[in-house]
Each structure stands twice: as C-alpha cells, then as structure tokens.
Amino acid sequence: MMLRSAAASQLRSVSGDDHDVRLGVKVLGQLTVTDGDGSVLPASELPRRARQVLAVLAARHDRIQSKDALADAVWGEDLPGNHAGALEHYVSVIRRRLQPQGSPATWFIVTRSGGYLFDTSRAALDIAELRQLVRKLDTLCPGEPEELQVHEEILGLARDLPFPEDPYAEWAEPIRTEVSIAAVNALLRVAAAALTDDAPRSLRLANEAIELNPFLESGYQAAMNAAVAMGRPDDALRIFERCRQVLDRELGVAPSAELAVIKQSVLAGRAPAAESAPAPIPASAPAPVVTRPSERFLGRLTEIRLMVEPGTPPVVHFVGPSGAGKSAFLAELGRHTPGRIGIGNAGPAVGVLRLSWLRSVLTDLDAAPETIEAVDRALPDHPLCQADLELIAETFDRPEPVYLAIDDALGLDTASVAELAWLNGHCPGLRIVLTYDYPSQLSGQPLAGLGTPVVMRLDPLTVQELEPLGDPCVLQLTGGIPALVAVFRRPPAVAGAVAMQVARRRTEWMPPPAWELLRLCAALGDLGAAELTALTGKPVTEVLTCVDALVHAHLLRECPDGRVGHASSLVRDAVAAQISGATVLYLRKQLAAAA
Numbered sequence: 001m002m003l004r005s006a007a008a009s010q011l012r013s014v015s016g017d018d019h020d021v022r023l024g025v026k027v028l029g030q031l032t033v034t035d036g037d038g039s040v041l042p043a044s045e046l047p048r049r050a051r052q053v054l055a056v057l058a059a060r061h062d063r064i065q066s067k068d069a070l071a072d073a074v075w076g077e078d079l080p081g082n083h084a085g086a087l088e089h090y091v092s093v094i095r096r097r098l099q100p101q102g103s104p105a106t107w108f109i110v111t112r113s114g115g116y117l118f119d120t121s122r123a124a125l126d127i128a129e130l131r132q133l134v135r136k137l138d139t140l141c142p143g144e145p146e147e148l149q150v151h152e153e154i155l156g157l158a159r160d161l162p163f164p165e166d167p168y169a170e171w172a173e174p175i176r177t178e179v180s181i182a183a184v185n186a187l188l189r190v191a192a193a194a195l196t197d198d199a200p201r202s203l204r205l206a207n208e209a210i211e212l213n214p215f216l217e218s219g220y221q222a223a224m225n226a227a228v229a230m231g232r233p234d235d236a237l238r239i240f241e242r243c244r245q246v247l248d249r250e251l252g253v254a255p256s257a258e259l260a261v262i263k264q265s266v267l268a269g270r271a272p273a274a275e276s277a278p279a280p281i282p283a284s285a286p287a288p289v290v291t292r293p294s295e296r297f298l299g300r301l302t303e304i305r306l307m308v309e310p311g312t313p314p315v316v317h318f319v320g321p322s323g324a325g326k327s328a329f330l331a332e333l334g335r336h337t338p339g340r341i342g343i344g345n346a347g348p349a350v351g352v353l354r355l356s357w358l359r360s361v362l363t364d365l366d367a368a369p370e371t372i373e374a375v376d377r378a379l380p381d382h383p384l385c386q387a388d389l390e391l392i393a394e395t396f397d398r399p400e401p402v403y404l405a406i407d408d409a410l411g412l413d414t415a416s417v418a419e420l421a422w423l424n425g426h427c428p429g430l431r432i433v434l435t436y437d438y439p440s441q442l443s444g445q446p447l448a449g450l451g452t453p454v455v456m457r458l459d460p461l462t463v464q465e466l467e468p469l470g471d472p473c474v475l476q477l478t479g480g481i482p483a484l485v486a487v488f489r490r491p492p493a494v495a496g497a498v499a500m501q502v503a504r505r506r507t508e509w510m511p512p513p514a515w516e517l518l519r520l521c522a523a524l525g526d527l528g529a530a531e532l533t534a535l536t537g538k539p540v541t542e543v544l545t546c547v548d549a550l551v552h553a554h555l556l557r558e559c560p561d562g563r564v565g566h567a568s569s570l571v572r573d574a575v576a577a578q579i580s581g582a583t584v585l586y587l588r589k590q591l592a593a594a595a
Helices: 048-059 067-075 083-098 126-138 145-158 170-194 199-212 217-229 233-251 257-270 301-308 326-336 356-364 369-376 386-396 414-426 446-450 463-469 474-478 492-507 513-524 529-536 540-552 569-576 581-594
Strands: 023-026 032-034 109-112 115-118 123-125 315-319 341-345 402-407 430-436 454-457 556-558 564-566
Touching (some): 023 126, 048 067, 067 369, 126 145, 126 170, 126 326, 145 170, 217 257, 356 414, 414 446, 492 513, 492 569, 513 569, 513 581, 529 581
Parallel strands (some): 402 430
Antiparallel strands (some): 023 032, 109 115, 556 564
C-alpha cells in the first residue's frame, strides 16, 4: 500500500533561535536523511549494511546497543569474523557520508559504554516523534478536540511502515507492529470523526486500517458504517463478506455479534416491500450504533498516567483481588512504553526457575546474549554475583525510564528481592512495578523488604469507564470486575465458569461463612445482617466481618436500606446454579420463620 509520508518539516527541531536546527532522519517508509535546510543527504547511497546499522539504531533509539546486540540484528547467524571492526567501519561510513563536517560533539550516532546510541537530541527521528505523540494521547481525555488533532499528526507520520528494505528482519518486527497499532488507532479515530461530514474520507481511512490489520473487526465496522452513511448498502454487505472470509480462512472464526448486527441492520434497510429494486439508504440516515469488543482495555487512565508521566516513583505496587485486571494492566502499560518494559511472572519462580521472571524481563528488553546467559547459569540457591548484577544493570541504562514489571510478585524469594533492591539502588532510570492481590499478604514475605512507597489498588471499572462498550447492563452483569467484563458477551457456560472462578479465588482467604453468605444472597436476593445471622446461626460479629470482606472484594454491594446483595449478576447466577430448588424452598421458609 502506497501511503503518503511526513513532510521534511516535521523532522526539523528548533532549539534556541530559529536557525539552530538538526538533521532529520526518516525511517517510516524509505530511509531519508535531510540536513537543517531540508536538503536530502545521500543516505540511499550508503552500503546496505550501513543502512541496516542505521535502521537498527533508529528502531532502538531509546537504548544503547552493544556491538554484539547490534551485530546480531544486522548479520544474524552469519556474523563476520571481526564483527566489532565491521560495525566500527559502517558507523564511520555513516558519519562520514551524512555528517562530513561533524565531530564527536555533533555526531548523532554516539559511542557510549562500548556500544552505540542514536541520540535524538542531535538528529530528529520520526519514530521518536511518533512515540511522543502516542504518549501525549495518554494525557488527554477522550473526546478532547486536541485528541483528534494528535491522531491527525500521527497519521502524518505513520502512514508508511518502517524499514521496507528489511520486511522479514526480526529486529524490525516490534517497531513495525508498534507503528501499525498507532496508525490503525489513528485511522479509526479520524474515520469516526469524519463519518458525519465526510463519509468518503471515512471509508478511505477505514479501508487503510483494514489493509494494515485485516484481522481487526473495528476496521470493517468503520468501513461498513461509512458505506451506509454514503447510501451504499451493497458495499457495506461486501465489506462484511470480505471480513467473514478473512476470519474464516485465516483464524477459523466467524464475525462477532456486533458486526452481524450491522449486517442485519443493512439488510433490513434495503429489503424491498415487493419485487422492486432495493432502495438506497439516504446519506443522512444515522449509522448503526456499533459497540466495541468487550475484550478491549478499558479505564485505568489514572494509573497509566502515574507510570508514564515525569516523576514516576521508583517502585509502585498495584494490588487487586483475582480478576481485577493486574496482568492486563501490565500489558497495557507495555503498549504505552514500547521497547522499554520487561514483564515477568514470579508465580513459578522456584528452584531452577527462581529467576524465570528476570529472564522474561531481560528478553522483553532485548538484553545482550551474555546477559541472558548470566541469568541462565545462576544457581537456584545462590544470589547473582556482583559482576552479573552489573552486567544486568546495563540493560536498564537508557536515556528514558525503563520498566521492570513483575506479576504475582509475592512469589519472589529473599535472594530475588535482594537483587531487585540492588538494581533499584544502582539504576537511576529503572522503574519497578509489582502486582499481587492484597497489601495484607505482604506481611512476613521477602517482598516486604523492598518497601512500599506507592500502593495503587485496581478497583472495579466504573460506569463511565464501561461506557464505550455501549451496553447499559454491563455494570449490573459484571460489577465492573475486569475479568467478567472480558467475557460477559461470551456463551453463558464460559461466562459462568469465569464468574465462579473469580468468586472462589476472592473468597479463599476469607472465613468459611463468607461463601455461605454468597450462597444465601444468590438464593434469596438482598439480605440484612439480622437475616444472615438467623440463617447461618453465626454470631452477628462474625457475619459482619464476612460481609465487610465480601464488600471489600466487590462480590457484595451495599443497598440503600442497609441490606447487601450480589454486585455481579454473573457471579450470583453461577453460585445459584449450584443450589437445588429444595434448598431454596427450605431457606425461604427459614427466612419467613425468622421474620
């Protein structure tokens, strides 16, 4: 797909007075380098290996590349005999051709720590500008006028995918995916904004989104809406059929219910009263309401901002009971900090897998092979030595903050916590993110030794955060619990199984009567403390303790009349399914007798 490129002026950066400008390096599309006046420099005349070296450094501009890591990306398994010398030669060629009058003080490829770094303070880079725009979106509330303008600016940069010379290179895949996601999101947002006033443009943008990601149903939804708005129902149906064929052929799945609703709406609108030709839908007719898939990430804007804005605390704990979306939050944080976050899980970190979480983190951060080897050779019962820790610390030595995220962090042993504390004290740019269920679990655990400067609780999603789903019943169904939001449109058997798992996991640390209270409320509806006491035969203090725990776990909600009932009808129905009719009848008689 031929897409327009950003103007050279977008790659200029003025500092001080208007005449102090930098080189501009464009890697989105064909490699182009311009000087401060916008004149094109002979980047295309560089040797192919030199262009690859420049491309890899641009893709990883936010971190130093060791010569080994750089050579591995450029040559793969076909390393030359003296790859370090070869790299030095190609870097020298780049500097000589693109900055013939330059010096170590002005070269944008900087030698640092025995490797190389693309310094974006000395040369403007379109990928760096794109990432800044994506981060800027996180500071804006949805619907702000500036949000649409930022998406338009993203389109001005990201309409070409990077590194077309190396379409299958492993090193290029992460950044190509990152650019594709940014471009698709911008295309769909701008297409939605153009739907009312410029439906043809909306359709063009939606089709571009489909070309970039043919498996994303949102693109087909946008295209169908635009076709309907243009009075072209047959085109809308053809778009649906194209989606159906792609999903069936490549993924073996059918289009979602949301897309089928649009199709049915189009068919209903074009159905003739007799055997006459279909009447076109007027361009002014409102487009069908389209809901987004429930699996999309929702909310958590405050927590994301805490992590990506300046002044991020060095250690942040995110807590929330099972199903609160802690793992999904880490994945979303990764989308906002591409290339700068490593995520590991400490759950299985025992014995020979003691450092499995650290290996995952370093792999995500594209650490040098020798760093990974240092972790692999570590003994299960011994902490890492000083030399290995210093080697690992080099991975976190970058111009921008680097995130070390550990899911299920309570599984960390004493040695792992000590190693984390060392890294925290010796890596100024390192940000440690930890997740587990409850702060009270920290007592007596090795992780407590790391300290808890900031603890953020991931509460259920609010009605405002759930609004994009377009379903007014979602809060009543799910109670805002992210794990249930992700499945509330799935078949009842699936949604019920997840709901039961959430309820079991959230009550496993509570006193035994807590589960009985859930069963009673599922069978009889909202109940007061006196009624629960009479039905269970437990002391009122014990009942109230369990009620407090269930409300805190967002399984029960408090009613205005002082009673409590299920916060999620999915959980209520899953629990009620395990109660026989005879038991319900008996409980109702007991409740009537107690009254």
